[in-house]
Amino acid sequence: MPIRSEYINDVADFLKQLPLGAFLTVKSGNKINTMTIGWGSIGFIWRRPMMMVMVRYSRFTHELIKDATDFSVSVPLDGHLKKTLAEVGSKSGRDLNKFDAFEITPEAARSINSPVIADCGLIYECRILYKQPMEPGILDEVLEDKWYHDKDYHVLYYGEIVANYKNRG
Ligand SMILES: Cc1cc2nc3c(=O)[nH]c(=O)nc-3n(C[C@H](O)[C@H](O)[C@H](O)COP(=O)(O)O)c2cc1C
Incomplete structure (x- = not known):
């Protein structure tokens, strides 16, 4: 599928913001949730533009994404929504509706079921x-001790980028 020529240029904006946080939003059945992500990758796999996000088993988002067909990644630019990223990255959708609690507006996506922010x-x-659950014991030992001492591993989700665009904000 053709990808916008701006795809490559947008990657710089994405990578600059990712360590500071982006919103991973998933709809599964009639449930919608969003959480902050700081890790992931973007590139080409299977000759398709691809985004990979990492979700720990303990996240409510995992309960949704494991059965979902798609996800969106919404990236605030120019330092926007810093406080919201911290809130969405510290509270669980198990305990509250984050869209109401933090006044985040989900908006219908152009090509997928999950909304965007x-x-x-x-x-x-x-x-x-x-999707690829991490296999215990084969990661570099130092990283395994540092990030997975509690065995709360990530599952890696690979999504073909079917739409990528600049939004208001
Ligand atoms: C800046 C930042 C980056 C984060 N990155 C990730 C990530 O890549 N993967 C992950 O599983 N959790 C990550 N988290 C933690 C989740 O956002 C957090 O646990 C959230 O409350 C999960 O929400 P949920 O239970 O509604 O899914 C991050 C948190 C912050 C603040």
Whole structure:
């Protein structure tokens, strides 16, 4: 599928913001949730533009994404929504509706079922093609001790980027 020529240029904005946080939003059945992510990757796999996000088993988001067909990644630009990223990254959708609690506006996506977050400057809509639970014991030992001492591993979700656009915000 053709991808916008701006895809490559947008990657710089994405990578600059990712360590500070982006919103991973998932709809499964009639449930919708969003959480902050700081890790992930973007590139080409299977000759398709691809986004990979990492979700720990303990997240409410995991309960949704494991059965979902797609996800969106909404990236605030220019330092926007800093406080919201911290709130969405510290509270669980198990305990409260984060859209109401933190006044975040979900907006219908263009090509997927999961919504996107309005007021984010850069949007990725991704169709899940592959998922890969981390296998204990084969990660570099130092990293395994540092990040997974409690065995709360990530599952890696690979989504084909089916839409990527600049939004208001
Ligand atoms: C800046 C930042 C980055 C984060 N990155 C990730 C991530 O990549 N993967 C992950 O599983 N959790 C990450 N978290 C933690 C989740 O956002 C957090 O646990 C959230 O409350 C999960 O929400 P949920 O239970 O509604 O899914 C991050 C948190 C912050 C503040």
